[in-house]
Amino acid sequence: MINNGIINEMKNCPNSILNKHIHMAQQSKNKLISIYCRNAHLIKLHVENFHLNSDNDYGKFSVIDGDTNVKVTIDKIRPLLKTKESITVFINGPELFEEEDYDKLLKFIRNIKEDKSIKFIFPFNDTSVKKGLVDIFLSDDFFNIYIPIEQNTHSIGYDETCDDEQQLKNILSSEEDIEHLKKYHTSLYLAVSYIYKNLSNDITLEEVAKSAYVSPSHLSYLFRTKLNTKFKKVLFILRLNKAREIITHNPRVTLTNVAIQVGFYDLSHFGKIYRKYEGSNIGDFRDSIRKQS
Structure with a gap:
């Protein structure tokens, strides 16, 4: 043929x-x-x-x-x-x-x-x-x-669909890994790429949906059915991944500076979200990186 x-x-x-x-x-x-x-x-x-x-x-x-x-x-x-x-x-x-x-x-x-x-x-x-x-x-x-x-x-x-949280974190771990979202859905890739490139900003579901050429309700549907998650969770995972990346490259950076760079304007809220998703303190993570450097 x-x-x-x-x-x-x-x-x-x-x-x-x-x-x-x-x-x-x-x-x-x-x-x-x-x-x-x-x-x-x-x-x-x-x-x-x-x-x-x-x-x-x-x-x-x-x-x-x-x-x-x-x-x-x-x-x-x-x-x-x-x-x-x-x-x-x-x-x-x-x-x-x-x-x-x-x-x-x-x-x-x-x-x-x-x-x-x-x-x-x-x-x-x-x-x-x-x-x-x-x-x-x-x-x-x-x-x-x-x-x-x-x-x-x-x-x-x-x-394809994402079935567990660790798989989701792996997909969102880097810009290169985010490329794999193209096999889940084109609009998911566009949406997550937009979030990744604008982490320091106050990001809304509406503007992300616009960047992916879909309605907010349809984007929420894609997050739910393809990634088994919600928009906010994707946003927080990406922000926390970026925070760890910043600290890894500069262990002497202040947590306030890190929080601002990844879109958290309240240090206590940043710490609370980190503990919720990672089960540990962001300060402890920074201390461990400092000891290694």
Whole structure:
């Protein structure tokens, strides 16, 4: 079904499992299939070959490339929409689009996104977020596929859930680990990334939800169903992780200074939250780091 050149080029990507998830996405009611992968070029090759060579009939398949004439491609798609035949549009290379062409693309998607015969696939990356592609669809329109491409990786995540507190703490332990939230849900990754980058501020659920392109109630739902937790708990875990990181790098720092840097403006409240989640005193942690240095 997929030629050997593609298989060789994607040797670290679990092809059969990816095929399964693309099939599931096509069978779902979701309008947009977001695929996270470190190599977007490989995803384009795989998705295109999957649709063109599959035994299943997924309808027409079209690619809108950032380095081609967008208007010409859109003009080719319009007649297909009139037939009401199923069509999948793969949006490739959002970072390559000229601003004028990208505006045309967004306008085109907004005008046809309610058409039940069309689905969109795009590689999820920072560019697609920053340029507003994600903003067109609410998160419940997403079908999320996560593909780790690292060497010796043989698993793929789709709609996974976090079952215990230690697993949650591990996921939130660093910016690199937060990347793994992409396999739980795109909007969760955007939300937690926003919190992580703004820990010194007074952060509200409403502003975090806005950064993740969802409503506050839907973000709360995602925290509850995907991470088995609440927004406040995620916020506190991230703040405490950052506090320990600051102390580890500078054991002589005052606890008041640490508290302010991670968004606590009351030292007693900072200490209370630390004891609640860690079962020990933040001062004791600092003392232990000082003894090691």
